[in-house]
Amino acid sequence: MSASRDEIHILEDDPLVAGTVARALEEYGFATRWFRTAGELLAAAARHPPPLVVVDLGLPDRDGMDVVRELHQTADCGVLILTGRDIVSDRVLGLELGADDYVVKPFEPRELVARIRSILRRRAHPATGGAAHRVAVFEDWRYDPGSFTLIAGDGAEEILGAAEARLLLCFLEKPNRVLSREQLAGTADLAPFDRSIDVRVSRLRKRLNDDSQSPHLIKTVYGAGYVLSVGVRWETG
Amino acid sequence: MSASRDEIHILEDDPLVAGTVARALEEYGFATRWFRTAGELLAAAARHPPPLVVVDLGLPDRDGMDVVRELHQTADCGVLILTGRDIVSDRVLGLELGADDYVVKPFEPRELVARIRSILRRRAHPATGGAAHRVAVFEDWRYDPGSFTLIAGDGAEEILGAAEARLLLCFLEKPNRVLSREQLAGTADLAPFDRSIDVRVSRLRKRLNDDSQSPHLIKTVYGAGYVLSVGVRWETG
DNA sequence: CATCGCCGATACGATTCGTTACATTGCGCC
DNA sequence: GGCGCAATGTAACGAATCGTATCGGCGATG
Missing domain, CATH: 1.10.10.10 (Winged helix-like DNA-binding domain superfamily/Winged helix DNA-binding domain)
Known part of the structure; x- marks a missing residue:
């Protein structure tokens, strides 16, 4: 429970992809929690904001961009878009809506972890812009x-x-x-x-x-x- | 003059690429300044850190990764690596050394600008946001x-x-x-x-x-x- | 208007750094 | 080893940088 503070939330409707992402992150020491629908994620994030959310854009119940926008407004957490939609306008839109990064599938686990670490580092030390002393x-x-x-x-x-x-x-x-x-x-x-x-x-x-x-x-x-x-x-x- | 406060520095040995990047950024309202060698950039950044530096990794006088590391330690500014080296280990290393993003050439100007805006937004927010006592x-x-x-x-x-x-x-x-x-x-x-x-x-x-x-x-x-x-x-x- | 405190400019002494000159060391050759 | 040449160590000196006392301008205040 209190460990959920450090859990990275994964919003992804495909169980196969979710498992792949979760395994990649857990291999590098992150705790993860899987959400299948936008509603569940937003509810959980509102009550107890995670440090970071990995969002897939192709969701059944709601447009992923809406989720990014709402996360950015309500919860104070990092957002990384991980999606198969490799369209420039999507990338631009996602970043403008407040996402911290935009990674296209298929992804390289090590790079994904490096990008997540980078986001977490910056959020942990906002004064120095994440500069590790x-x-x-x-x-x-x-x-x-x-x-x-x-x-x-x-x-x-x-x-x-x-x-x-x-x-x-x-x-x-x-x-x-x-x-x-x-x-x-x-x-x-x-x-x-x-x-x-x-x-x-x-x-x-x-x-x-x-x-x-x-x-x-x-x-x-x-x-x-x-x-x-x-x-x-x-x-x- | 005082506008130099907001100049984005570009470290790139190829004049053609530097011009392309500079034009892309200027089209979206950024002021830019071009540096051909790592030494010049580091000297300028030490005296007056820019909000962001766009670094190419293939430099003649010095390894680009060294520049990223040193910028991160001495100056306190955003770093975006823009390079042709599309190797996972390079991406991971660059991000671990403190780069805020890693973009591979050929780049899409709109996406580059979106990523730069994202970095600047994150760096500006914590300072101005809290009007607390x-x-x-x-x-x-x-x-x-x-x-x-x-x-x-x-x-x-x-x-x-x-x-x-x-x-x-x-x-x-x-x-x-x-x-x-x-x-x-x-x-x-x-x-x-x-x-x-x-x-x-x-x-x-x-x-x-x-x-x-x-x-x-x-x-x-x-x-x-x-x-x-x-x-x-x-x-x- | 006179006074006061704050600030920037200037000047001069103190400190540190780059340059030079000379002593020393290392290497090749006989 | 002995010699010559080139590379290196560093003391000493001049140049650049820094500390601050002093002075004058400026706005606020009485």
């Missing part, structure tokens, strides 16, 4: 690329400058890979004897307490570039 | 943006001026994020050597008893802007 964790360091904040193991916080922040983010996005100076600078045309990257790396090393004689974090690859040689885990939330 | 609580401060009233921990109340109030609200709405001077000023075109934001920040710091030598609330990000480094809770009622 990600923090990189490596060794005993933590780095928040949103606020350029580097946190040491003892909890000491430091704000990096823009240049150092971009450099560190470059490394953290592609750890254990050799990165050329062009990649680290973020521009294709570096002056042939530009040493600014080297200096930035030197300063970043100092900030990370990395001895440049025998670095264990940022290692030099002679003639190629640099590597961040450490496992990086991205924490969300 | 909100109060921000951070550290031992409380701030009422409706009456420009700042209340200290000991109960002392102060009325902020209009400029300081706008600035503080800016910070409180996006805490723990680096905000550029353009964002804090609320305009896209700041004079290159305009110091007014710095002065406003300095005054706001003084009012919040924040020592600028080692600030714990509003921290300076050299070369980028400022960040409010504290948790903010919004009380309603």
Whole structure:
């Protein structure tokens, strides 16, 4: 019962399709509940709005578009249209009526789940537009690329400058890979004897307490570039 | 000029495709701006985030997925991937990285516009919808943006001026994020050597008893802007 | 009209960053 | 190993960025 709060509602008259959708979602950890008619769904959604409704447009008792419109007005829940009607005007109409997405059958389960997750994420964090607040964790360091904040193991916080922040983010996005100076600078045309990257790396090393004689974090690859040689885990939330 | 606030940014290396997309959007009343390389787009978005970016994945200078990830982390704007790569794993990855939608070429202009409108609508709604009386609580401060009233921990109340109030609200709405001077000023075109934001920040710091030598609330990000480094809770009622 | 508070502009000192110069290291060759 | 050349590390310096004291304009207020 209270679990019904997180149930994704499926409105679909064909039991076969409904089963396929339900199985796809449940395989990825979602709880589902099947409604055969628009009336039942709207009644349930009015009493207890689900986080998301997957709507088929070809219904026996009522036009699916009406359902989308009414859901958007009464219940405050995500709406994903999943239908065989592959007509541009339908897509436009559905989206204009407030649907969050429009997927055409036959659908790919993984993509459907990704789109549903995207909708749920945005609805859960409206302030950030669903931007997951990600923090990189490596060794005993933590780095928040949103606020350029580097946190040491003892909890000491430091704000990096823009240049150092971009450099560190470059490394953290592609750890254990050799990165050329062009990649680290973020521009294709570096002056042939530009040493600014080297200096930035030197300063970043100092900030990370990395001895440049025998670095264990940022290692030099002679003639190629640099590597961040450490496992990086991205924490969300 | 000030209209640039609503410009949709298009990241696309092929001028032909970029022109097609731009014309489609402009026909429906959107202002657009074209970027040929990821570097240019990211630089512009960091200074003044557009409401939405349309990203092509096949870029010369950088992987499009990296752009999506970085946009999602640093700028706070909508992202729509528009690409020829019709691979399920790409779609899933793009959506997981924070893209709001994924459209495959060749695209139908009307549908593209409908999807863009849907994204913009969702992003605009939570901000404007609630006219509720909100109060921000951070550290031992409380701030009422409706009456420009700042209340200290000991109960002392102060009325902020209009400029300081706008600035503080800016910070409180996006805490723990680096905000550029353009964002804090609320305009896209700041004079290159305009110091007014710095002065406003300095005054706001003084009012919040924040020592600028080692600030714990509003921290300076050299070369980028400022960040409010504290948790903010919004009380309603 | 005088006063007051708020705000933006300016100027000057303080801080950080990119550049340069030099020391050091790595690699190939004999 | 010894030598030469190219690549890298970084201290030091000048340039860019930032903090804020100060001043003047402007509207509100008495």
